[in-house]
Amino acid sequence: EIVMTQSPATLSVSPGERATLSCRASQSVSSNLAWYQQKPGQAPRLLIYGASTRATGIPARFSGSGSGTEFTLTISSLQSEDFAVYYCQQYNNWPSLTFGGGTKVEIK
Amino acid sequence: EVQLVQSGAEVKKPGESLKISCKGSGYSFTSYWIGWVRQMPGKGLEWMGIIYPGDSDTRYSPSFQGQVTISADKSISTAYLQWSSLKASDTAMYYCAKQDLAVAPFDYWGQGTLVTVSS
Numbered sequence: 001e002i003v004m005t006q007s008p009a010t011l012s013v014s015p016g017e018r019a020t021l022s023c024r025a026s027q028s029v030s031s032n033l034a035w036y037q038q039k040p041g042q043a044p045r046l047l048i049y050g051a052s053t054r055a056t057g058i059p060a061r062f063s064g065s066g067s068g069t070e071f072t073l074t075i076s077s078l079q080s081e082d083f084a085v086y087y088c089q090q091y092n093n094w095p096s097l098t099f100g101g102g103t104k105v106e107i108k
Numbered sequence: 109e110v111q112l113v114q115s116g117a118e119v120k121k122p123g124e125s126l127k128i129s130c131k132g133s134g135y136s137f138t139s140y141w142i143g144w145v146r147q148m149p150g151k152g153l154e155w156m157g158i159i160y161p162g163d164s165d166t167r168y169s170p171s172f173q174g175q176v177t178i179s180a181d182k183s184i185s186t187a188y189l190q191w192s193s194l195k196a197s198d199t200a201m202y203y204c205a206k207q208d209l210a211v212a213p214f215d216y217w218g219q220g221t222l223v224t225v226s227s
Contacts, residue, residue: 001170032211034213034214036153036213036214038153043203043205043217043218043219043220044145044153044203044205044214044217045217046213046214046215049212049213049215055215087152087153089153089155089213089214091211091212091213092211094210094211095158095167096155096169097143097155097158097213097214098155099145099152099153099154099155100152101152102152102153
């Protein structure tokens with residue numbers, strides 16, 4: 001099973017600053033990597049798929065990059081509504097759809 | 109509008125059985141895989157398994173194989189997750205989610221069903 005490792009576990013960022021989140025796969029997942037945002041008490045929401053394609057309605061301040069085993073989610077200028085937990089997920093090894101452990105983005 | 113509406117919160121005792129549901133609407137229910145995801149209190153997301161409602165083809169995560177049963181009734185556009193004998197460690201939020209394609213992420217999610225198992 002592919003193991004997804006996210007870092008850091010917690011990221012403290014001031015509003016308006018850039019946030020950079022990392023996700024590493026234990027073996028290549030090509031570009032079959034998604035990012036989700038989860039706010040307290042809510043279901044996860046798809047942000048990015050195909051490593052770099054924003055899902056419908058996702059603001060341009062969210063961007064994804066990477067391929068193979070190393071991936072990055074960047075939030076260019078954090079807004080108050082962006083403080084949440086972010087998960088990466090590989091779907092290259094379908095039907096196995098493993099998630100990373102998550103990165104909590106908190107207000108500094 | 110695509111919607112996945114899950115059944116309400118459940119409180120059960122250890123050893124009891126349970127079946128929770130996820131009703132899809134706004135799309136062709138039989139044409140897209142539906143998955144189940146567990147989130148234990150304060151923890152991350154864990155993929156449990158997926159089902160193709162068109163023919164009930166079901167795949168399980170090795171971690172959940174034999175622990176739960178996933179099924180679907182395409183006549184009422186509903187997927188199910190069931191347990192035959194609950195344990196306290198099954199206490200969690202459970203989400204259903206739809207895949208856009210077979211090799212794809214989950215593009216729509218249900219609101220979640222909280223299952224609490226306590227004596």
